[in-house]
Every structure is written in structure tokens, then in C-alpha cells.
Amino acid sequence: MKHFLIIAHKAHTADDFSLNDLPGSAGRMDILCRCVNSALFLSHDLRRDVQVHLLLLGEPDPGRLIKFDGETVRYLNPDERSSGSLIKKALDKDSSDFEVRSTPGVTVRDANLSSILSEFKSRGCSLYYLLEDGKEIREETLPKGDMVFILGDHNGVTEEEEAQIEKAGAIKLNIGPISLHSDHCITILHNELDRREKEY
């Protein structure tokens, strides 16, 4: 299983935003919508072995985690408005420490970065953190088991978050010489993993 965890500092945490203004009123929700697309979509198929975890840290209820599961997700199309609509439905659910299903394959719960990292570690996942000065992915041996790739939003991650990620033992990975949007990073990561899995 491959997990993508995206930390979205401005993403709105209630469903009172407009699908017509994902960048503005929804706090750059468009970034998360594109990350869902690049993590899950193949040409005419979905990546069934992928889960996307969106950590929304904007107002009014910071610390909500929305999970898209490639195995079971339904009603998801590639356009931003489609994933935006499923995010909106998830945010319509009341806050809860327990996972609540909003639509098939989409769940929501309250969470913070520290607890999420602990959970991934306790499940034996290998943690990776995308960073310009990380190890070159093409030269890095990647494990056979579950992997978690951690990405920031358009403002990266805070110093405090970076400290937590490093403390959790995440390995810094670099995917190229230029700083890119998170969804583009996910596409490049997938390409590298695809090449290795298919013994290309």
C-alpha cells in the first residue's frame, strides 16, 4: 500500500465553501483536489493500492483528516470539482475522533500530524518526506512494504512540523532539480514506483 499524506495549512474545515471558488473561500482546496487526482487516477482506471490522507488545518475546526481509499472510492471523477465535492461532503459530518464514512471510500475524523505519524509508524510503514535536499529517489532503495509519502502545501511545512516528521524517522527524498507543486511530485513518485514494480 502507498499512502500520500498532504498537510494543508489553509484548507477550510467546514463545508460552507463554494465549489466555484476552491482556491479562495476553501483555502487552496484546489491543491488537495489535484493531489487526490494525481495519487489515484490512471488512464481509465484507479490506483487501488493507494490511500490519500488530507490533513486540513484551516479554520474553523483545524485538524480534520479526510481519507480517500483507492480500493473502495466511488463517485470520483478526475476534475477538481469532483474531488472538491467529496471533500465538502466529508466536512459536512460532525467532528469525531473516530473515522466516519461520508461517501464510499471517503472517511473523515479529527487528527493532528503527531498522532497520524505515530499511527503509520505503529503499523510498520516506511516514512518519506519530499524535500529539495533529500536523497535522489532514482538512487534510493525503496522497501516492499507500506510506504507513506509526506508532502506540504504551497507553503511547504512549518519548522515544528518538520521536526515532528524528522523525529518520526522519515527519510528525506528528492524527486528532481526544481521545486514543484505537490500533485506534480506525486505523479513523479508514482512513475518511479511503477517502473520498479513492473520491472520495467
Place this chain on the structure above:
Amino acid sequence: MKHFLIIAHKAHTADDFSLNDLPGSAGRMDILCRCVNSALFLSHDLRRDVQVHLLLLGEPDPGRLIKFDGETVRYLNPDERSSGSLIKKALDKDSSDFEVRSTPGVTVRDANLSSILSEFKSRGCSLYYLLEDGKEIREETLPKGDMVFILGDHNGVTEEEEAQIEKAGAIKLNIGPISLHSDHCITILHNELDRREKEY
């Protein structure tokens, strides 16, 4: 200069579509919007050495070519609705065989695949065509001069188009073992080109 030419068979060719329904009423215009994003956007910057050519072949006026120029484009944000809005403004212009500017860095004109390919060839561009059974990009020597990468939409390209592309001397390139959306292919292409340019 890097050019991306995307052939969109269903894309609507008038401005009477809704930005709230880019996949439906606009004939999978969402695909083109994502291609504009992946071709032009860097993190907090634009790729100035890129032009995106969208060949719209849907009704009611098939054969309109919209060009986004990374050097001069303005009012473009990363979300689909933003590029969709600039496409809509371009389609508001009357049909013309000559390039008409709709907004800064965006032009529109009437064209067909054959004439576009001839123009690129006459300007000395190297043509590449993305295909599963093409040459592996990581092993391919790429030229220093202008390159054109030709991609289809969700239905690929027709046999007739493929024949025209081959006749124009395009080299078939493969970017990985799994069939992907066109915008994801562009991101992977850019990553390979970035690595070579930056002597990474």
C-alpha cells in the same frame, strides 16, 4: 523552447459552456485545463520556455487552436477553473485563420493537425509522440533545440491522426509502464527534461 500539443476530440469550440461543468458541457475541457497546469506551473513560478497548444476538435466549430505562452501569459492560476476561464475567453473570439490574442499570452486561431505539424517541422522542431510502445525516454538522447510533444486526450488519437503524426517524422516516446492521463505524462516529461537541463 518546449511545445506541448494536445489533441482534444470532444472539446467544445464555442464559449457557451459552463465553468461549473468542464467535463460535461465543455467536452472534457477539464483534461485540457490540467494539461495547461502541468505544462506551465512550477512551485511559485511559471515555466517561461514552454508553449501549450490545445487543438479543439469538438462542435460547433471543430479545428480551433488555443495557445498558452509561458513567457507572456497572465491571469493564469493553477486551478482548472482559471485555465478554463481563459479558454472560454479565447473561444469568444471569432473564427480566424490568423492568431488573435484573447488575453495576455493566450491566442486563438483556426487550424488542423496536418497544418500544425507542417509548421512545427518548417521551424526545425523535433517532434515526439507519447505512446506505450515508444522508446524509453530515460534512454533516449534528446536534442538541444525546440521540441514538440504530441499527446492525445482520454481516447488517445485516431488512426488517421496517428498516420499524420508518423508521416511528420515524430519519434515515439514512452515514459513508463502504465497508461496515464495526458497531464501526468507532461509532468513526467518535464521531470526528465529538468534533470538533463540542470545536469542533475
